[in-house]
Amino acid sequence: MFGYNFDKRSLFILMGVMILLTFVSLGTNNIIISILTLPGVIIAISFHEFAHAFAADRLGDRTPRNQGRLTINPSAHLDPVGMVVLLFAKIGWGKPVQINPNNFTTKSKEKGEAIVAIAGPLMNFLLAIVFTIIFYILSIVDGSAVFEMMTSTQIPGMSFMALITLVVYYAIIVNIGLGVFNLIPIPPLDGSKIFLRLLPYKAQRWIDQNETMIYMIFLLLCFTRILGIITGPVIMFIGNGIFWLIGTLFSLFI
Numbered sequence: 001m002f003g004y005n006f007d008k009r010s011l012f013i014l015m016g017v018m019i020l021l022t023f024v025s026l027g028t029n030n031i032i033i034s035i036l037t038l039p040g041v042i043i044a045i046s047f048h049e050f051a052h053a054f055a056a057d058r059l060g061d062r063t064p065r066n067q068g069r070l071t072i073n074p075s076a077h078l079d080p081v082g083m084v085v086l087l088f089a090k091i092g093w094g095k096p097v098q099i100n101p102n103n104f105t106t107k108s109k110e111k112g113e114a115i116v117a118i119a120g121p122l123m124n125f126l127l128a129i130v131f132t133i134i135f136y137i138l139s140i141v142d143g144s145a146v147f148e149m150m151t152s153t154q155i156p157g158m159s160f161m162a163l164i165t166l167v168v169y170y171a172i173i174v175n176i177g178l179g180v181f182n183l184i185p186i187p188p189l190d191g192s193k194i195f196l197r198l199l200p201y202k203a204q205r206w207i208d209q210n211e212t213m214i215y216m217i218f219l220l221l222c223f224t225r226i227l228g229i230i231t232g233p234v235i236m237f238i239g240n241g242i243f244w245l246i247g248t249l250f251s252l253f254i
Contacts, residue, residue: 032155032156036166036170039171040131040170040171041174042074042078043127043171044124044127045077045078045079046074046076047127048120048123049076049077052064052116052119052190053065053071054119055115055116055119059103060105061100061103063098063099063100063103064098069097077094078094079095079096099113099116101113114194117192118190118194121178121182124175125179128172131175134168135165135169136246136247136250145162149165173239176235177231179238180234184227186218187215
């Protein structure tokens with residue numbers, strides 16, 4: 001996600017209320033799950049935003065480089081709101097990467113923006129593949145840990161290898177979730193830079209004028225997990241496809 005600014009005070013108040021409500025509804029097991037999801041969240045957001053910065057830099061815009069965004073250092077990319085949403089709802093975003101399309105070497109500014117936008121989700125899908133490979137390697141090293149991870153109903157008491165495998169599994173889901181979620185064609189998500197420009201001018205103008213309202217509504221939908229329910233089947237479909245692909249390759253060569 002990149003290029004949007006909002007009333008952060010209002011957002012942080014809303015976020016705080018929603019976090020409190022979320023914690024009240026969580027049990028011990030779910031709180032531990034959120035903690036184990038944290039490494040995947042940090043990696044997913046850092047690489048996602050780095051991909052935006054890298055794509056813009058390659059297209060001739062040095063704005064991200066000058067702002068210190070051409071790095072995978074999490075401190076440069078983590079957004080408090082997006083991180084919390086991703087941690088609890090498994091969908092979210094990082095600190096927006098600011099770009100200047102006027103610096104692009106592409107003939108079309110819109111095309112350049114679309115390339116920068118798609119780079120983030122593509123990076124997450126690539127990371128999901130990498131973590132799936134790691135998951136299969138762990139299953140070869142210690143198959144019992146994978147079985148324990150898949151069959152245990154309570155995380156406390158699981159073996160160290162089972163916990164590591166679980167962290168990797170959550171990293172897969174988080175990366176797929178972040179990639180899919182950011183392709184939704186509404187501001188401030190990446191999909192808006194890819195798909196919204198296909199809409200009539202009046203529709204584009206209305207959306208541009210009501211970004212803050214749309215953002216607040218979409219944030220509410222995130223915390224109530226309505227968007228998670230909508231994107232869930234897509235995430236599951238892509239996840240199953242990646243597991244099938246990597247599993248097939250492993251069966252051929254190992």
